[in-house]
Amino acid sequence: MTIRLGIIGAGSIGKVHAKAANEAGTTVARIADVDLPKAKELADKYEGCIASDDPKELLFDEDIDAVAVCVPNRWHKELAIAAMRAGKDVLLEKPMGLNKSECEEINAVAAETKRVLQVGMVYRYSAAGTAAKDVIESGGLGTIYHAKAHLFRRRGVPGLGGWFTTKELSGGGPLIDLGVHIIDITSWLIGFPTPKRVSGKVYSHFGSRMKDYVYEDMWAGPPKLEGVCDVEDSAHAMVNFEGGCSLDLQVSWAINMPTPNMESAETIGIFGDKGGLTFSLFGEHVDVATEQYGRNIDTQILLTKTDQFVEQATAFAHCVKTRETPRATGEQGYFVQSIIDAIYESSETDQEVKLN
Numbered sequence: 001m002t003i004r005l006g007i008i009g010a011g012s013i014g015k016v017h018a019k020a021a022n023e024a025g026t027t028v029a030r031i032a033d034v035d036l037p038k039a040k041e042l043a044d045k046y047e048g049c050i051a052s053d054d055p056k057e058l059l060f061d062e063d064i065d066a067v068a069v070c071v072p073n074r075w076h077k078e079l080a081i082a083a084m085r086a087g088k089d090v091l092l093e094k095p096m097g098l099n100k101s102e103c104e105e106i107n108a109v110a111a112e113t114k115r116v117l118q119v120g121m122v123y124r125y126s127a128a129g130t131a132a133k134d135v136i137e138s139g140g141l142g143t144i145y146h147a148k149a150h151l152f153r154r155r156g157v158p159g160l161g162g163w164f165t166t167k168e169l170s171g172g173g174p175l176i177d178l179g180v181h182i183i184d185i186t187s188w189l190i191g192f193p194t195p196k197r198v199s200g201k202v203y204s205h206f207g208s209r210m211k212d213y214v215y216e217d218m219w220a221g222p223p224k225l226e227g228v229c230d231v232e233d234s235a236h237a238m239v240n241f242e243g244g245c246s247l248d249l250q251v252s253w254a255i256n257m258p259t260p261n262m263e264s265a266e267t268i269g270i271f272g273d274k275g276g277l278t279f280s281l282f283g284e285h286v287d288v289a290t291e292q293y294g295r296n297i298d299t300q301i302l303l304t305k306t307d308q309f310v311e312q313a314t315a316f317a318h319c320v321k322t323r324e325t326p327r328a329t330g331e332q333g334y335f336v337q338s339i340i341d342a343i344y345e346s347s348e349t350d351q352e353v354k355l356n
């Protein structure tokens with residue numbers, strides 16, 4: 001059985017999903033985008049693919065099995081719920097929702113409709129992420145007591161002045177955009193221990209001086225100087241879990257950071273009583289240190305390059321066919337969002353936030 005996929009949102013990530021699904025053997029059957037020329041441009045790349053400017057047409061097409069929701073965060077909940085109620089399985093881009101109560105609503109509908117709901121935590125399918133998971137599951141690190149998740153962009157505000165930097169549409173800045181990925185992958189690696197206490201601080205130093213922001217590189221293109229930027233540009237937090245494990249989180253879209261430190265600024269680290277590992281989300285190796293003879297022995301695991309979006313699309317199609325639970329579930333999307341919400345709350349109240 002070949003899955004027939006509809007994609008809602010023909011922007012930057014919608015294009016990536018279409019290409020990945022096609023490579024994974026899924027039929028890209030429909031594209032919907034409120035901007036019809038964008039929908040048409042993408043649909044034209046796939047034989048027989050129909051474009052429309054109304055997601056409802058896609059949702060009520062009985063020939064569509066599953067939907068990838070690739071729109072700005074503000075519409076994730078509404079479209080994911082509408083898709084599941086229309087009988088479609090859903091691959092929902094990250095962040096799952098604007099806040100944890102939206103995630104709860106989405107999860108309730110997934111449970112009620114018995115639809116597959118996979119959250120777009122694509123780094124779980126990265127070569128580095130899967131190799132690190134194998135090391136941890138083999139027991140190579142012993143008991144894990146600390147993790148670090150750092151992802152710094154020096155001047156990488158996506159579409160400054162557009163929806164990414166408008167809180168009402170995005171839910172926040174780098175914390176909800178990039179932080180969601182690195183909180184997710186570290187939580188997955190350490191086995192989703194229950195979060196207990198969160199202390200966080202977010203900063204907004206660049207939005208107020210958009211006109212002198214020096215553009216270096218950006219997802220979603222150059223700044224719109226007349227636009228809105230009311231979200232943070234960096235976030236820093238410590239999360240303490242039941243059982244004693246902690247997570248040090250640092251994430252930015254814009255920060256003054258010297259170039260030589262950029263490599264270590266993109267690192268996930270997992271530390272246990274028998275060993276530790278580090279890797280870059282975009283790197284070609286996972287570095288492992290294990291204790292032997294009373295000393296640290298370094299091992300470097302070289303990775304075979306894979307396309308994590310194709311891996312994700314393949315896994316989604318498999319779950320749609322078999323009804324298996326996806327690797328990245330809605331409950332885990334809620335878990336990540338509850339940490340994000342707590343970091344924003346801690347920063348706003350200047351207090352540690354207790355969870356559970």
Ligand SMILES: NC(=O)c1ccc[n+]([C@@H]2O[C@H](COP(=O)([O-])OP(=O)(O)OC[C@H]3O[C@@H](n4cnc5c(N)ncnc54)[C@H](O)[C@@H]3O)[C@@H](O)[C@H]2O)c1
Nearest residue numbers: 009010011012013014033034035070071072073075093094
């Ligand atoms: N997994 C990743 O690594 C990754 C990377 C980038 C973006 N994303 C996520 O993907 C989503 C989209 O991001 P993007 O960079 O593609 O944004 P984008 O602005 O490039 O594209 C969004 C598209 O959605 C369309 N759209 C807006 N509202 C709509 C609606 N109600 N119905 C139908 N179409 C609508 C817009 O016209 C636009 O074409 C966001 O949630 C973002 O967080 C994920």
